[in-house]
Amino acid sequence: MTNMNIDRDTLRELADEGNETALDRLADLADAAGDLGELSELLDEGSLHAGFLLTRRAAATGDQRELQRIADAGYDEAGNELERLLKAPVEGRQD
Numbered sequence: 001m002t003n004m005n006i007d008r009d010t011l012r013e014l015a016d017e018g019n020e021t022a023l024d025r026l027a028d029l030a031d032a033a034g035d036l037g038e039l040s041e042l043l044d045e046g047s048l049h050a051g052f053l054l055t056r057r058a059a060a061t062g063d064q065r066e067l068q069r070i071a072d073a074g075y076d077e078a079g080n081e082l083e084r085l086l087k088a089p090v091e092g093r094q095d
Contacts, residue, residue, distance in 0.1 A: 024049040051075025
């Protein structure tokens with residue numbers, strides 16, 4: 001099978017027509033480019049894959065505010081990750 005590279009404009013057109021695979025591919029491209037703004041826009045458009053990618057980044061840095069924003073935008077796993085971080089024991093604290 002031939003590897004066919006689809007340009008970003010074509011992916012955008014397909015995504016606008018409701019193609020979720022194209023939306024996911026746009027999210028992958030934005031993630032690879034480190035374009036958090038585009039990932040956020042894709043999440044706002046309903047891309048759960050963008051939510052996953054944003055959550056992964058926010059969890060890696062412990063960004064609780066970003067996790068809340070992602071959860072508020074509709075990606076529930078970000079809320080779960082936020083709860084996990086908030087319930088984690090605090091280093092140096094003895095309860």
